[in-house]
Amino acid sequence: MWKWLHPYAKTERTYHLCQKLLPWFSLLGLAVILVATVWGLAFAPMDYQQSEAYRIIYVHVPSAVLSKSLYSAMAIAAFVGLVWQVKTSFMAMMALAPVGATVTFVSLITGAAWGKPMWGTWWEWDARLTSQLILLFLFLGVISLYKAFEDKQQAGKAAGVMAIVGVINLPIIHYSVQWWNTLHQGASIMKFDKPSMPPEMLWPLLLSILGWALVSGAIFLLRMQNEILQRELKRPWVVALANKSAASSEGK
Amino acid sequence: MNPRRQKRLLVVSSIILVLGGAIGLMLYALSQNIDLFYTPSEIIEGKDGQIPQVGQRLRIGGMVVPGTVKRDQQTLKVSFDLVDTGPVVTVSYQGILPDLFREGQGIVATGVLTKNNHIDAHEVLAKHDEEYMPPELAEKMKGIKHIKPDQASYGKAQAGE
Amino acid sequence: MHFEDFSSFLDMAGYGLYVWLSFGCAAISLLVLWLDSFFSKRAMLKQVLTEQKRQARIKAAAEQSATAEKSATAQKSATAEQRTNGETI
Numbered sequence: 001m002w003k004w005l006h007p008y009a010k011t012e013r014t015y016h017l018c019q020k021l022l023p024w025f026s027l028l029g030l031a032v033i034l035v036a037t038v039w040g041l042a043f044a045p046m047d048y049q050q051s052e053a054y055r056i057i058y059v060h061v062p063s064a065v066l067s068k069s070l071y072s073a074m075a076i077a078a079f080v081g082l083v084w085q086v087k088t089s090f091m092a093m094m095a096l097a098p099v100g101a102t103v104t105f106v107s108l109i110t111g112a113a114w115g116k117p118m119w120g121t122w123w124e125w126d127a128r129l130t131s132q133l134i135l136l137f138l139f140l141g142v143i144s145l146y147k148a149f150e151d152k153q154q155a156g157k158a159a160g161v162m163a164i165v166g167v168i169n170l171p172i173i174h175y176s177v178q179w180w181n182t183l184h185q186g187a188s189i190m191k192f193d194k195p196s197m198p199p200e201m202l203w204p205l206l207l208s209i210l211g212w213a214l215v216s217g218a219i220f221l222l223r224m225q226n227e228i229l230q231r232e233l234k235r236p237w238v239v240a241l242a243n244k245s246a247a248s249s250e251g252k
Numbered sequence: 253m254n255p256r257r258q259k260r261l262l263v264v265s266s267i268i269l270v271l272g273g274a275i276g277l278m279l280y281a282l283s284q285n286i287d288l289f290y291t292p293s294e295i296i297e298g299k300d301g302q303i304p305q306v307g308q309r310l311r312i313g314g315m316v317v318p319g320t321v322k323r324d325q326q327t328l329k330v331s332f333d334l335v336d337t338g339p340v341v342t343v344s345y346q347g348i349l350p351d352l353f354r355e356g357q358g359i360v361a362t363g364v365l366t367k368n369n370h371i372d373a374h375e376v377l378a379k380h381d382e383e384y385m386p387p388e389l390a391e392k393m394k395g396i397k398h399i400k401p402d403q404a405s406y407g408k409a410q411a412g413e
Numbered sequence: 414m415h416f417e418d419f420s421s422f423l424d425m426a427g428y429g430l431y432v433w434l435s436f437g438c439a440a441i442s443l444l445v446l447w448l449d450s451f452f453s454k455r456a457m458l459k460q461v462l463t464e465q466k467r468q469a470r471i472k473a474a475a476e477q478s479a480t481a482e483k484s485a486t487a488q489k490s491a492t493a494e495q496r497t498n499g500e501t502i
Binding site for chain 1: 416427434435436442446453459460462464
Binding site for chain 2: 045127158
């Protein structure tokens with residue numbers, strides 16, 4: 001029991017848990033994303049309005065959905081870290097932030113590349129697009145606030161507060177298309193009634209969301225390990241681990 | 253409470269206060285004018301009791317009334333009517349229209365109000381809805397045939413009707 | 414298969430630029446993030462090893478200098494003698 005509570009034993013356990021999950025998330029995620037992308041690009045029927053250009057949906061929607069989920073996950077980690085003073089949860093927060101920022105960036109770029117041919121503009125300051133851009137700035141803000149502090153415990157707290165305050169942006173993103181009139185259309189699948197899509201278009205989309213979630217999960221696990229390593233470089237278990245991994249790579 | 257903790261509490265709570273205040277102000281500003289455009293009935297009948305002035309730069313969003321798209325044969329000049337629920341506003345524009353521009357399509361146009369029901373637009377954007385379906389299904393359900401953008405000719409479609 | 418041939422697949426009914434731009438950008442972004450995560454993990458484990466080796470070297474050097482202190486001082490005086498000899502010549 002004492003070993004469980006021991007803070008260093010805990011991070012070591014987390015590290016090994018990540019190591020165990022990593023190949024599953026990576027391989028499964030890669031496979032699912034490949035199948036979904038090929039299905040969406042080459043096999044799904046075209047759209048009656050947007051012809052083949054709508055296929056951008058198979059990267060745009062998964063990245064946009066993941067950007068919001070990753071932000072929620074980051075905020076929950078920040079909350080747990082602030083309230084229960086769990087050290088690993090700030091590490092999780094900082095492991096999630098770059099993944100979330102990247103995914104948000106992808107959703108903005110793919111949105112622009114979709115907007116240009118269909119709407120006639122790369123960018124428009126409408127409520128949905130602007131709030132999604134704010135989401136990117138929130139991710140970047142959390143990262144840079146954390147880096148600004150010398151004392152990492154304090155850095156975690158400051159960045160955590162910012163992550164939690166930023167949660168208010170999530171419902172704004174989601175409901176922006178209903179509260180205001182925007183250029184961006186309403187939700188196709190994230191709504192309570194039936195999705196506005198036939199199954200032969202919907203399946204690859206749902207599959208691609210799953211694939212993106214798994215791949216983001218894999219990158220998160222890897223970054224979580226990095227966060228742990230970074231803080232415990234001098235711990236004996238890390239030294240033992242480094243020796244083991246060096247030995248196994250030499251053996252190959 | 254020791255002084256270090258007190259200081260930390262002060263720092264954290266002031267960050268929350270500043271951030272919260274900034275977000276609150278932003279939201280207030282947004283709720284006032286985040287709407288991207290006026291609808292045609294808002295232009296004619298007014299929005300929140302205010303009718304837009306002639307000469308005002310504004311944006312309008314509405315549906316292109318089928319059969320009102322008039323194209324100049326020589327230039328890129330085009331004019332069409334926009335509608336939402338009631339009155340109609342006419343938009344004239346010179347330039348390349350987005351691929352999704354069709355009769356019955358949602359459109360957002362930026363320009364200057366020249367008469368109380370006429371806008372000279374310098375930018376026309378197309379809105380689309382969240383419905384996606386294959387062309388065959390759309391033809392069956394809605395009677396809409398997919399037209400490839402390079403084949404689309406609104407003048408012709410009008411003549412055919 | 415929705416497309417008739419490969420070139421129409423690439424063309425995407427004229428929207429090829431936008432479609433491939435989106436997919437390419439997504440792939441590159443995820444790949445870069447993954448590579449960064451992967452290589453920083455490797456670099457950190459390597460850093461642990463070099464640090465460990467450095468510590469071992471310091472320890473070994475300390476031990477060596479402790480045992481060889483006497484001979485070292487003897488050698489030092491010998492070389493100093495040599496040098497003075499050389500200078501006089």
